[in-house]
Amino acid sequence: MYEIEFYDREKEIREIRAILDTRPTLITFIYGPINSGKTELITRVIEELPREYIVFYINLRGRFISGYKDFLRALFKLEREKEYKEILKRISEVSLKSLRFTGIPITEGILDLFFREKKYEDVFEFLEEYFMRISANKVPVLIVDELQKIGDVRVNTYLIYELFNFFIRLTKELHLAHVFAITSDSLFIERIYSDAMLHERCRYLLVDDFDYETSIKFLDKYGFSAYEKEVAWNCCGGKPVSLVELVNCEDREERARGMFVFRTGEIETRLKLVKELGDEITIGSRRCEVHYDKLVEVLNMFVSRDEIGMNEVDEVSKRYLVRENILFVDPLRKLMKPQSRTTLLAIREVVKNLSKLSEVRRGSDST
Ligand SMILES: Nc1ncnc2c1ncn2[C@@H]1O[C@H](COP(=O)(O)OP(=O)(O)OP(=O)(O)O)[C@@H](O)[C@H]1O
Ligand SMILES: [Mg+2]
Incomplete structure (x- = not known):
């Protein structure tokens, strides 16, 4: 039996590193055919990041998202019995290696509040502040894999547009965090590509099968x-x-x-x-x-x-x-x-x- 090692992708890794080395300005969409190795690639990049980076990797695969609450559950990671200050302190502290989370850590109390209020606006406002605090010591990287899963989710407005507005705030306007959105749904990428809202606010990186x-x-x-x-x-x-x-x-x-x-x-x-x-x-x-x-x-x-x-x-x-x-x-x-x-x-x-x-x-x- 062979142990299969991660192979190649040197060009793509260079491109992503170059993006991470500069101030966040644009949202990066990583797209490509099914099973071309997008998730594997980003996982590899994350593993090798220097310690000043802090990664929030949210994978929507396998998540059933039909509305606001499902989305919050996918986005956040509960840190039970911890105060908000403690959480922020822990994730902003200088650490030996780069930190990785599979959701944005928050307290039960805050999540309960969001569940009751039911407004994306409050959630994104809170997150802006959250990233602002972290960015004093660290470089936050937000990655949403399988983003197309929320393409049609609608609660008053389309969630995807609320999310894009938030991504634009984090990148182009505040330069607070790097944002990567990954998808293998090419109709979704086509839709995004022709959307006036995202014009000149994002870049695209194709991860294709090996030549x-x-x-x-x-x-x-x-x-x-x-x-x-x-x-x-x-x-x-x-x-x-x-x-x-x-x-x-x-x-x-x-x-x-x-x-x-x-x-x-x-x-x-x-x-x-x-x-x-x-x-x-x-x-x-x-x-x-x-x-x-x-x-x-x-x-x-x-x-x-x-x-x-x-x-x-x-x-x-x-x-x-x-x-x-x-x-x-x-x-x-x-x-x-x-x-x-x-x-x-x-x-x-x-x-x-x-x-x-x-x-x-x-x-x-x-x-
Ligand atoms: N660079 C690589 N080196 C070695 N194996 C790889 C590489 N890229 C992908 N693979 C293999 O291909 C499998 C599928 O890759 P991955 O899940 O990253 O594809 P994907 O593009 O994210 O798929 P999807 O379109 O379903 O999201 C991995 O589990 C791994 O076994
Ligand atoms: Mg994938």
Whole structure:
């Protein structure tokens, strides 16, 4: 069994460190396809921060957030039997290494008060003061992972906008804390990117799957033969999670081919369901019908290309394929591509099978 070490990401780590080395001015959105290694990357960066940094890492994965109270529970970490002053003193004190919290530590009394008052305004005002105090001795870093989970939460106003206002206060206006927001929901990033409120107030950092060279070097470390490396790349591409999976399995070729066949089956089933039962998606307040033929038309475009322009296809098919984790939109480059190389190759296989099927049908119709 190999112990898998964190690999590469030197460029991304340099970029994040450079951000952390300067005064906070912008919100940083870290985005990328599913399972590309965003969380792993930020975790690595946090682990190696100098001691003056204090990190509040809030991961919304697995959290059910439908309103104000759920959000507070995710944001804060209760420090029972402690006074507010004690908490602040402990986290602002000069320590031997950088501190990390998986929520913002507060007292039970304050949380109870917020529960009763039910106003985001009070919470964010309190937090502003909180970060102000800490920043006298430390550099606070606030990270919210899986931010899209609160994209549609609404209590009078949309929570996400309240939160963005708070992030803008912390960065551009007060320069109090570094703010990182992470998501693999590319429709959410697209929405943010086109939002006037965030214009020139944030920057974007793409964490993509490993490229060919990086993947091959990674596999070299774990003794893959030339043949195994080619099979791995041709079936799994540079998706870190899949490469890690291959490292420790007995038959690497079989597993890699299995992943490809599985993905092909998933896409085929998805299309079959739309063809036979139809499907709908909601855009704004409108329910829009998904058309099988249009989906196939979009997938066909990937037969000869790895990426396509994000506006080359109809909006319903685009959103549907992104929602179903088949495609990924990169609004910064205005491009769309499959969520992984496995998906790209699977799409090609599906399209090939569909055209073979229709040839057979045409043949039997003409006899
Ligand atoms: N740089 C890396 N070196 C080694 N393994 C990695 C690396 N990045 C990711 N991995 C592996 O891939 C797995 C998935 O990574 P991670 O959870 O960070 O992806 P993610 O982009 O945050 O996923 P999601 O889109 O679900 O949020 C990790 O658990 C780890 O095993
Ligand atoms: Mg993640």
